[in-house]
Amino acid sequence: MTETIKTGQMQMIPINLIDVLNPRERNKRVFEEIVTNIQTIGLKKPITVTPRPATDGTDRYLLVCGEGRMKAFHALGEATIPALVIEVSDENAFIMSLTENIARRHYRPLKLLAGIQQLHEQGYDKKVIAQKTGLCVEYVHGILTLLMKGEERLLVAVGKGKIPLNAALSIVGAGDDDQAIQAALQEAYETGKLRGKQLIQARRVIERRQTLGPSVAKGTPRKAQDVTTASLVRVYQKEVDRQKLVVKKAQLTQQRLLFVVSALRELFADENFSTLLRAEGLDSLPKYLAERVLSGGRTI
Structure with a gap:
């Protein structure tokens, strides 16, 4: 699945002829900063597009990199924008777009990680995904494991840096057994996987996961269980482990x-x-x- 990308040429492309391949939501404050910077010092880096003629044969382009810059240009009333025109397939265009997003600090983690899953579904194995995105193979494998298990809540926590990936995998490996989860937390603490605020964050994520489920978008509170002697013992043991x-x-x-x-x-x-x-x-x-x-x- 490798492809040689031909050296592109700089052109002034009409903005209304550019389609966005991988649109994403943008922080309003960050977008305003982009607009201000372009208005003050101009466009420092051109966007990247690839030709995709419309069904009627007219010239159109697919945006590969630079959605924020293009939208900022449009907000400033510009009709055209400097663009590097390259010849790439839809798959490689998507990969280039995903790679640029990975390099951004403020990209939504769940959407970004779902992009890794999309690459996997397109037939790329873990090693190839790692090579194309600049991530390590172990990280890609761990992310795909959480995605396949539907652990969105843990994925968001990993993506935001609240808990490390190896600790999230340990929590998933413990299943729904509360004692096993507590044991996984204790082991993560003792081995240095979780320290300081990360341990507190992990507890919060686990509590939300147990109450609302692993999914972020569709999480619904679980039905409350009747209080029994066994449940009281479990709660007491959980608190004892926490105090330890x-x-x-x-x-x-x-x-x-x-x-x-x-x-x-x-x-x-x-x-x-x-x-x-x-x-x-x-x-x-x-x-x-x-x-x-x-x-x-x-x-x-």
Whole structure:
């Protein structure tokens, strides 16, 4: 499925002759910034199009890259826009458009990840998708796994960077068993897959997933179950496991603080080091540390 892309030529193309292959919603503030930049300094990079004659034989073009720039030009009242005209197939045009979107920070993650699924459905295997999009094979495999299982809620969290992909896969691998999910979370914490805010975010995503289902668009609250002794035990055990994680995190933080306090005490005992800090204007400490490092009282 490889294709040699011919070197394109720069042309002034009428905007009304350009069709958008992969339209996407755009943040209003970001779009206004694009319009302002083009109005102030002009178009720094031309859009990319490929010829696609209409059924009546008239010349038309398919937009490959530069939807925001084209819309900004249109908003400024321009009828034509500088464009690099290349010869590519519909599939390669889609891939080029998807690749540009992947490079953007503000692209909607679920729509972007669905694009990876579309490439897969068109017959591209994980390795080829990775090569064409610049993603690693493991990432593509993980995304396709979540997509095939309908885990939209986890996909959005991964796409926004709230939780890492390997942690999301561990959650999915645990199924719907609450204890297995908690065990997966604990293992992810202990192995360093989830740290700090990511652990909190993962818990929130799991709670929404359990309540609203894995789908974002069609999630509906699950029917409440009758309170039984077994359900109360499960809730209690869940809270116990959560508290254990909190305690473990607190103990780790305490150990690190003790190490920092001990190290700083030894450093400040060295007069040469203290003199150097004063000379560089770095002789102050946060109050919390100063009370423990510079006083003779207890450290914690």
